[in-house]
Amino acid sequence: MERIMCPPTYFDIEYSINPWMNVNNKVDKNLAFKQWNDLIRILNELGDTIHVVEALPGLPDMTFSGDGGMVWKKTFIPSNFRNQERREEVPPYIHWFEKNGYQISPMPEDLIFEGLGDVVFHEGLAFFGYGSRSDERAVEHLREIVPNLKILGKMEIVDDHYFHLAMALSFIDEDTVLYYPPGFSEESVENLKKVIKNPIAVSPKDADEYFACNNLVIGNKVVIDNCTPQLREDLGKHGYEIITCDMSEFKKSGGSLRCLVLSFM
Numbered sequence: 001m002e003r004i005m006c007p008p009t010y011f012d013i014e015y016s017i018n019p020w021m022n023v024n025n026k027v028d029k030n031l032a033f034k035q036w037n038d039l040i041r042i043l044n045e046l047g048d049t050i051h052v053v054e055a056l057p058g059l060p061d062m063t064f065s066g067d068g069g070m071v072w073k074k075t076f077i078p079s080n081f082r083n084q085e086r087r088e089e090v091p092p093y094i095h096w097f098e099k100n101g102y103q104i105s106p107m108p109e110d111l112i113f114e115g116l117g118d119v120v121f122h123e124g125l126a127f128f129g130y131g132s133r134s135d136e137r138a139v140e141h142l143r144e145i146v147p148n149l150k151i152l153g154k155m156e157i158v159d160d161h162y163f164h165l166a167m168a169l170s171f172i173d174e175d176t177v178l179y180y181p182p183g184f185s186e187e188s189v190e191n192l193k194k195v196i197k198n199p200i201a202v203s204p205k206d207a208d209e210y211f212a213c214n215n216l217v218i219g220n221k222v223v224i225d226n227c228t229p230q231l232r233e234d235l236g237k238h239g240y241e242i243i244t245c246d247m248s249e250f251k252k253s254g255g256s257l258r259c260l261v262l263s264f265m
Contacts, residue, residue, distance in 0.1 A: 003048055067086070116263065
């Protein structure tokens with residue numbers, strides 16, 4: 001797997017655009033860099049290739065590369081951020097993909113679409129999240145741009161603490177999904193259960209303290225901030241091993257390790 005990451009050079013809590021962000025809860029920048037580098041080390045050890053897009057001043061959340069867009073094969077779909085504070089993060093990612101021979105396929109300007117924040121996929125399967133950030137209508141344009149991506153369902157987000165789908169849902173494999181039920185409408189949860197063989201509901205502690213759905217799966221390893229013994233046991237039953245990577249500083253902004261990477265094949 002290849003991934004783009006952006007160093008936390010200017011990362012801090014300078015504004016509040018989600019319930020986790022408190023401008024008085026400042027980031028320990030030395031610790032943030034250590035945690036970011038620890039994640040790179042783990043990903044490299046597991047065989048991933050990391051590309052770095054340099055951070056720009058005035059864009060404290062640019063380190064959350066996964067929010068910058070979505071990649072499907074040789075197509076990059078840049079984000080249209082809802083919040084003005086984040087919109088200037090996108091051009092450097094567009095530039096990187098243009099330089100590397102990718103087709104740029106933007107959404108219509110009037111649609112909010114927040115990239116891998118609201119698209120969670122495993123190989124050719126995906127869920128799309130809407131409500132807090134991305135517009136529900138964006139899913140139809142996504143289907144037009146990437147017709148070979150099978151979108152199994154739309155998940156309506158009903159709690160702003162899980163403002164992105166990737167905060168409350170993750171694929172482990174094609175049959176197994178972690179999700180936090182209170183983050184979604186009852187109808188969305190019922191539809192999820194119909195299309196996924198092994199849906200694993202995580203606990204409030206896993207969702208709120210460990211951001212456990214915001215993980216990365218490489219082979220049979222699940223890289224995660226941390227998790228409860230119960231979730232470790234549940235994943236172990238399906239053959240998965242937990243690798244922890246402390247994300248305390250990034251969680252101050254409402255993100256964890258999956259938010260830090262823009263992943264593509």
